[in-house]
Amino acid sequence: MRTNLSHSAKLTSIKDIARVARVSHSTVSRALSNSPLVNQKTAEKIRRIARDSGYRASAVARSLVTRRSHTIGVVVTNIADPFVAGVVSGIEETAEGHGFSVFLANSNAEPEREVRVVRSFEERRVDGIIVTASRVGARYVPLLSNMRVPIVLLNNQHPSQFAHSVMIANIQASLDATRHLIELGHRRIAYLGDRGGHQSETERFTGYRQALEAAGLRLNRRLVTQGDGKPEAAKGAMAHLLALPQPPTAVFCYNDLSALGAIRQIRDSGLHVPGDISVVGFDDLYISQYMDPPLTTVRQPMRQMGCMAMQTLLDIFAEAESGHDIKVPGELIVRASTAPPKEKS
């Protein structure tokens, strides 16, 4: 006598299955979690019933008792930023590979919203949180440090001592990028930054400054300007640089999107890249190799950094507390947007 249950009504709980299998719900629970504490035959029968009926165990009920949700929360400024998307892709990849689901929330860089989503993550009892490229200020730190779940910060403004972090080695990478321009023969090198005040910005500027210094070049404040990490603002900043009595022959940009805007402006002004002005970016977005000209830039291994952040969380869950302030080296990718300056300056 076989139990044929294909296409039968859905069994929605362990009790339903227990009833048709004529065992206790404890046994069903054990069978479905492959516990050895259950007779082989019985276990198989139970599993078959579960499969045939399309039963799906409730992760929420399980979470309630195990106190582990196998869920993490990821808060990003803006998922439409290609850097962020790359990172999230890496996070999701390794999370999924370990049976974790990921909640994603945009903060739009609004402090209140960032606080709100972190709060909601707490209520959902996530096992950990990753915060990517947050620019939210100091008032955010206390909230984070009060949390009972581990937090990993990725390229964040305020690497709080309460949290673990994954960061690109901004200073060294920016130094490399700027030195590349110096070695090409440039002397009037501009820095087109992000909005001031956060760590990545400060560090990238520092690398730029150190490279000039090491080459015995004077830092010219007029060649230091700000965008906001997006093309439009960079366009404006570039226009400003081009209007200078002595415009730069090269510009190191905070990121690739800024470089995109800068190049657009250079073109609109009737000049050429790299003929008239060399441009270097930061990120190596997927599209940067297809830009015109293909962009010289610092590669951040975005996916990999996402993986690392998730792996850090997994290590912490497993209590394999290793050193968790990871510094990832950037890599200078030289393409066609940089060349020796036309004129000697």
Next chain:
Amino acid sequence: MRTNLSHSAKLTSIKDIARVARVSHSTVSRALSNSPLVNQKTAEKIRRIARDSGYRASAVARSLVTRRSHTIGVVVTNIADPFVAGVVSGIEETAEGHGFSVFLANSNAEPEREVRVVRSFEERRVDGIIVTASRVGARYVPLLSNMRVPIVLLNNQHPSQFAHSVMIANIQASLDATRHLIELGHRRIAYLGDRGGHQSETERFTGYRQALEAAGLRLNRRLVTQGDGKPEAAKGAMAHLLALPQPPTAVFCYNDLSALGAIRQIRDSGLHVPGDISVVGFDDLYISQYMDPPLTTVRQPMRQMGCMAMQTLLDIFAEAESGHDIKVPGELIVRASTAPPKEKS
């Protein structure tokens, strides 16, 4: 006598709060959900205690009893695709605005993985699912149609009749784009498609074909080629078109990323856009206006489409079952990558 609880040990459940407030946990529950069934003073006291102790209600416990998780699952092929990122951004925005959290999962366009993540969403008891730009084939449909939660498909291959959908009006938009090229005077217009077989691809090709037909132009099969929606494959396909004895004077691409690759190849072959060849894309990604030349393309309101998909879900939850097969019009954005052909053909 005031209860001062700032900095006290964390109260982790409603019972803990009940104890210090000297009421039953039922009353605490009511107070925290702003039920009118509780004395004003008592309610305030309870809320103060909760606030001061950093208490966070467990959404998982609540979900278990209410059978609503206020959670949705979003499955995407690849979050690093800028179109997808735009859509997700819209979804998240309206979800957050209505107290919903979103699970994000990449399928990498692998059928097994897509099935796996949908299954995991079921276990997590999401209230609804949005599937974006899936290319997963027919074997996926039965899984979806068996689900007990509402599903919204966004620009999907197989708009199953079991699910609701939000789709760009591919045919009309592609017709407009191709007609734009015809009106500029082009006669040898190529179509650089995606991999065959899915709906968006088929429809965009149909629009292209209809435009030619309407203008009395013959469809030339040699001018129809395939990429995979990404720049690299498009580059190869473009190289193929350029090698033709009679190369096209214009090319309509499946999407902006394909256009990016096509333009790259045209440049690498020493030709100019739009001087030698006009190029039209589809999507209007954020970067497309900054490309060189700025890209003529069909705008898909990605964020808005994401909002619509989420709103559809919200409507269904509210049982305001309206018509839920939304067709969104595309908009042709004419920029600098298209111009009249040099030679008369």
Next chain:
DNA sequence: CTGAAAGCGCTTACAG
């Protein structure tokens, strides 16, 4: 307005 009770769907000692 308030509390005791039942129950959401699981897991896991505990006792056989």
Next chain:
DNA sequence: CTGAAAGCGCTTACAG
């Protein structure tokens, strides 16, 4: 190997 029992942290009739 199996089942009865307790409990995870909530909500919500039900009875006062």
